[in-house]
Amino acid sequence: MRLPALWLLIRRDLRRTRGALVTSGFGIAAGTAALVFFLALGLGVRAVLLGEVFPIDQIELEPPKQGDPGLLGLLVGTGGPTGIAPESLRDLAAVPGVTAVDPKLRFAFPSSGRGGKEIFGYDVGTSELLGDGIEPALTRGEPVGSIAFADPLDHPGAACSDDGGCAAPQYCERASGAPAGVCSEPVPVLVSRYLVEIFDKSLAPAHGLPPIGETLVARARGVTFALRIGESLLGRAKVGAPRTVRARVAGISRRAVDLGITLPLPVVRRWNREYAGEAAANSFSSVVVRADDAAAIGRVLERGKALGLEPHDTRARDVSVLISGLMALLSLVAGVILVVSASNIAYTFRVLVNDRRGEIALYRAVGATGADMRAWMLGLAAAVGLAGGAAGLVVARLLALGADALAARKLPDFPFKPASFFAFPPWLWAAGLGFAALFAALGALAPARRASRVEPASALSGS
């Protein structure tokens, strides 16, 4: 049978058997709505958690921690982790699927910061400040603003002995014990969106400060603050003299360390050399490896293990497993609904085939093959499934919109609270329709086989 003829038969049936088919399609619609709603919820939550909070496509590796060094160890630098050699970075970059290897050099000295008067009206400070250095080239292509993220000493100013000898906002970059320094622009600093979210949703409300948000960072960009290096509330570095340098917010970056500030690597290397010695300057404290999929991260972990490196944080993988498990469970519930609706379809079509034995026999007499009759029933079921599936998709989308609206009104603000908890990629729409048609057709499989086996002679004679 040609397709136009098949479609004509199906259209006629959709008209004359509306009632029974709508009832059958209702179950399919409910199952599809549940499946798509749960999957969209899972995908949405996964996108936020694994895309923003715990990125699954990257892993930070570091040398194993050598036990608790204690406060003294922290201050004097003993017991700290060994560094990562540049050769190890090349090894990791060679792992299939790896798209980027970003080494980091952590502050090997205590530090603190104070500033923010331009935004808050008065200075706020932190008694301990963590900092990482990254290669400036890594931020290329990111909207880090007009302030160059580079070592200010790439273009040193005039010689100086103190900040008074430099024109604001420059400061005198003079290492401990050095006879003289050079005037330097404030050191550019990147922050992460994670840090901004934590500040806006947790710290700002607790201290009565206004949220800075992503839009306000534009205002914060260019704001300078004082960075005290070699000394913090907990103590001083074992070598070098504490001093105050100027830093300037350059913007938000995906490459920035989650908690703390991120500076150009040459700056951190210089300061580590000053306060913790040559070893702390020449090897990296950790490396962030980015890959094109989660599977490649597994290979990175294996290679890292061989190099004596371990993951800094495995929450991404844990969260991924948790979300996948939840999605599987909820999809199973939706699957059960679809199976039940498929059995409903099976019943409806069994009755339909019984009622139409005469019609089927007539079709057989005038030239229909058994396969034609099977195609007719399966096509009709698929059409019912598609219609039910389409209705289910609409219901799922409306439910998601309702849930998002409810969440926006009722849920308190929290870090990374998304505008929508749902993701509806195109493939999800297609999958919803596909599953609906598939389950409907599966339900009609046995009745369709019966239709193809109707004996024309007995059906036409009425026996």
Next chain:
Amino acid sequence: MIRATALRKLHGDARAPRAALDGVDFAVEPGDFVAVLGPSGSGKSTLLALLGGLDRAYEGRLELFGNDLRGLGDAALARLRGARIGFVFQSFHLLAHLSVLDNVLTPALFADSRDDLRPRALALLARLGLANRESDPPTELSGGQRQRVAIARALLRQPDLVLCDEPTGNLDAETGERIVELFRELHREEKLTLVVVTHEERLARAATRTVRLRDGKIDRGDA
């Protein structure tokens, strides 16, 4: 065109089979108008179903248009039926949800060709006196009109052979007479090969040859 040899068909269950046809030898040549006569239960309709390939559970040998029916698969047999055989049934078997025209066009649904058979369907309806009834549902037609719709449906794809099962059985005498006249006309003018199962002598008189069945066996005739 048709050649049946030692045709045997059993009804009932395996423990108590009953022979509906028992050793029937039968042939139909192109241009024949054969009336198969016999009382109820003599095996007339069973024979017709076998000749049309609607029932494949038989013993003996049955050739249709030179093809041994046993050698044909379901699809090949269906195509042969659709293209070369037309059926007319006692109870018309029209589809109530379709218009008269769509009923006539039913065989076109399963035709392989893309030819538009609508003009032919309309022409057939006009020839059979139903020109202005093509949009009506069959339920609004009289018995005679319904049977003419069924005949138009049987003729749509210009079959070589038309098999009719008690075509006047559900009609009154006058309407039946008109249908008989129609068959005579179709045979005379279109050179249509007809096999008509009936228990009515007036229809048999219209045929060029008669075959009588009794208890599943040929009783008299020139098969």
